[in-house]
Amino acid sequence: xxxxxxxxxxxxxxxxxxxxxxxxxxxxxxxxxxxxxxxxxxxxxxxxxxxxxxxxxxxxxxxxxxxxxxxxxxxxxxxxxxxxxxxxxxxxxxxxxxxxxxxxxxxxxxxxxxxxxxxxxxxxxxxxxxxxxxxxxxxxxxxxxxxxxxxxxxxxxxxxxxxxxxxxxxxxxxxxxxxxxxxxxxxxxxxxxxxxxxxxxxxxxxxxxxxxxxxxxxxxxxxxxxxxxxxxxxx
Numbered sequence: 001x002x003x004x005x006x007x008x009x010x011x012x013x014x015x016x017x018x019x020x021x022x023x024x025x026x027x028x029x030x031x032x033x034x035x036x037x038x039x040x041x042x043x044x045x046x047x048x049x050x051x052x053x054x055x056x057x058x059x060x061x062x063x064x065x066x067x068x069x070x071x072x073x074x075x076x077x078x079x080x081x082x083x084x085x086x087x088x089x090x091x092x093x094x095x096x097x098x099x100x101x102x103x104x105x106x107x108x109x110x111x112x113x114x115x116x117x118x119x120x121x122x123x124x125x126x127x128x129x130x131x132x133x134x135x136x137x138x139x140x141x142x143x144x145x146x147x148x149x150x151x152x153x154x155x156x157x158x159x160x161x162x163x164x165x166x167x168x169x170x171x172x173x174x175x176x177x178x179x180x181x182x183x184x185x186x187x188x189x190x191x192x193x194x195x196x197x198x199x200x201x202x203x204x205x206x207x208x209x210x211x212x213x214x215x216x217x218x219x220x221x222x223x224x225x226x227x228x229x230x231x232x233x234x235x
Contacts, residue, residue: 024234031229032213036085039111042235048080051232052108052116055196055215057101058224059121060094067200067207068094068217068224069121071101073193081112091120093210093224098124101215104227118227121197121217192216196228 024046029037039050056071071091080086087110091102101120109115189199189206192215200217201208210216210225218224 026232026234028230028232031088031090032226034089037088037106037231038085039080039083039233040235041083043233044081044083046235048112049077049233050080050108050113051075051077052106053230054104054106054116054118055228056104056118056120057091057093057227058197058200058210058215058217059101059124060097060099060224061200061202061218061220061222062098062124063220065203066124067189067202067219069101069123070190070192070197070199070217071104071121071215071227072119073197073215074116074118076116078108078113078116080108084111086110088229090229091118091227093215093218093226094121095223097220101217101224102227104229106229106231120227121215121224200224
């Protein structure tokens with residue numbers, strides 16, 4: 001963890017109706033491994049507003065055509081009201097092919113705020129990364145649909161009815177298969193947010209060997225990146 005004090009703020013401003021008084025300093029704490037963040041008494045006196053930038057661990061690549069998903073990136077504010085320590089958990093990147101990234105958490109409720117979670121990269125080929133990362137990945141896929149109309153086993157003499165049955169079966173099968181095949185893969189690896197949570201290389205584009213603590217996914221046979229946390233406040 002590292003702390004930096006910047007130059008003083010020269011004018012007053014507010015966030016969500018909470019005023020910041022001029023003359024305060026900006027400070028931050030950076031986490032690249034799990035630890036504890038302890039709010040200062042001066043920060044609480046200044047309003048307790050803390051900005052949290054949190055990144056989940058990346059997913060390791062699944063195959064030569066499926067890179068790992070990047071970890072979720074969350075940037076938000078929480079108002080802390082006490083100097084009780086808040087546990088910070090940094091999600092680990094996947095270390096075996098297809099292994100999901102770990103969730104990163106900021107336990108702000110310990111100090112009167114809210115708990116914040118950035119999910120680890122997961123889901124591999126899911127284009128929206130619904131189960132985890134915002135980064136995404138790239139996989140090469142050729143959408144296709146194989147339609148085979150077989151002889152209808154029904155032997156009714158009403159030819160129109162048999163024709164309609166065959167047509168409906170073929171159409172539904174082709175549509176469902178083509179749609180799922182086309183949308184099961186993202187078109188390109190996601191770039192993430194502010195350099196964090198990018199998708200792993202799936203053959204063309206994407207992150208191959210991720211930067212340390214970037215929460216990025218990786219290519220197959222390469223470990224994904226661990227997550228990250230940055231806390232910024234005024235006092």
